[in-house]
Amino acid sequence: xxxxxxxxxxxxxxxxxxxxxxxxxxxxxxxxxxxxxxxxxxxxxxxxxxxxxxxxxxxxxxxxxxxxxxxxxxxxxxxxxxxxxxxxxxxxxxxxxxxxxxxxxxxxxxxxxxxxxxxxxxxxxxxxxxxxxxxxxxxxxxxxxxxxxxxxxxxxxxxxxxxxxxxxxxxxxxxxxxxxxxxxxxxxxxxxxxxxxxxxxxxxxxxxxxxxxxxxxxxxxxxxxxxxxxxxxxxxxxxxxxxxxxxxxxxxxxxxxxxxxxxxxxxxxxxxxxxxx
Numbered sequence: 001x002x003x004x005x006x007x008x009x010x011x012x013x014x015x016x017x018x019x020x021x022x023x024x025x026x027x028x029x030x031x032x033x034x035x036x037x038x039x040x041x042x043x044x045x046x047x048x049x050x051x052x053x054x055x056x057x058x059x060x061x062x063x064x065x066x067x068x069x070x071x072x073x074x075x076x077x078x079x080x081x082x083x084x085x086x087x088x089x090x091x092x093x094x095x096x097x098x099x100x101x102x103x104x105x106x107x108x109x110x111x112x113x114x115x116x117x118x119x120x121x122x123x124x125x126x127x128x129x130x131x132x133x134x135x136x137x138x139x140x141x142x143x144x145x146x147x148x149x150x151x152x153x154x155x156x157x158x159x160x161x162x163x164x165x166x167x168x169x170x171x172x173x174x175x176x177x178x179x180x181x182x183x184x185x186x187x188x189x190x191x192x193x194x195x196x197x198x199x200x201x202x203x204x205x206x207x208x209x210x211x212x213x214x215x216x217x218x219x220x221x222x223x224x225x226x227x228x229x230x231x232x233x234x235x236x237x238x239x240x241x242x243x244x245x246x247x248x249x250x251x252x253x254x255x256x257x258x259x260x261x262x263x264x265x266x267x268x269x270x271x272x273x274x275x276x277x
Contacts, residue, residue: 001105038062048076049150057082062140062243063217066148071140073096073217073267075241078102078132085129088156090149092124093141094186094196096221096265098240100137104130104165117168117222117263119185125162127153138241140219140265142196173200178207178276185265194269201254201262206277210251213270218244220265223256 043060043208045191050056057078062143064072078100086107095104101113104120107129122128124179179202187195198221201207235255236258238244256262 024175034248035246035252036063036241037236037238038245039236040239043075043241045077051150060241062219063133063245064143064146066146068146069141070146072146072148072241073140073219075201075218076139078130078137078139078143080133080135080137082137083129083131086112086127086153086218087129088125088127088151089122090147090151090155091123091143091145092159092161093122093143093148095120095122095142096140096219098138098140098221100132100134102130102132102137102139104128105163112165115168116172119166119171121161121164121186123159125155125157125159126161126163127156128163139239140221142236143266144194165236172199173198178274179205180207180274180276189271192269196267197272198267199264199266199272199274201256201274203256203259203261205254205256207254207275208251208277209254209272209274210249211268211270211272212249213268213272214247214249215267215269216244216246216250216272217267219265220262221265223258223260228254 043062045058045060047053047056048059057076059066060077062073062075064070064074066072066074075098080100095102095115097116097118097129099116101115102118103111103113104122105128107114107127109130113133171183171185173183175181181200183198183200185196185198187193189195194215220238220240225242
């Protein structure tokens, strides 16, 4: 998306049926049923590669710790015209473009700009560059283990993995009677197996989201303006780049009170269900 980036690009209104937590708590104090929310406005930004100083993209952690040996989800912001030197990573990662245009490929490859909604993977050990153009370029990055490190190409190795770059027009959406669409990005859809899924909610959608997964992470990928709170139950407005995390089964009421479709990425270990009221 080459248009000027507005901080509030999307919103997802969630009201908790079970207990939950965020920077302020809602509901009961049962930590086992807690859901933590990370609004985009609360994210703390630090250099992705401190060794590059001001030339480094900015990174904001959604969960985990990319400097530790844990699974982590984080956002990365790139300046217009950014282009990294050829490099490798010690771990593989998955990425989804949230705004702007991003290129990620072999150093000698022609630029293939990925617009918002694109999905790509970067295998560990493989030499590549990352570039961006647009007034605001941002991507969600996810690793299954850390730490996330940048290393020179003389340490390149073949992990056996192969990268993929998927334009939004090539993502396969499966529809439902409620107008909800689902796209399976990665993983095995069996009990106890991790998987990543996109959910597309129609405009003015109202319903609920539920799962029995003991590990669930979600990121708002696309949407529109924010939604007002109610007097009876506290709603949390999540714009693009905002996230939520749970370590127990839960059910949430969910609203897309906008004129645009809302897209949510969810990583889980069990089936996630979204249904209309």
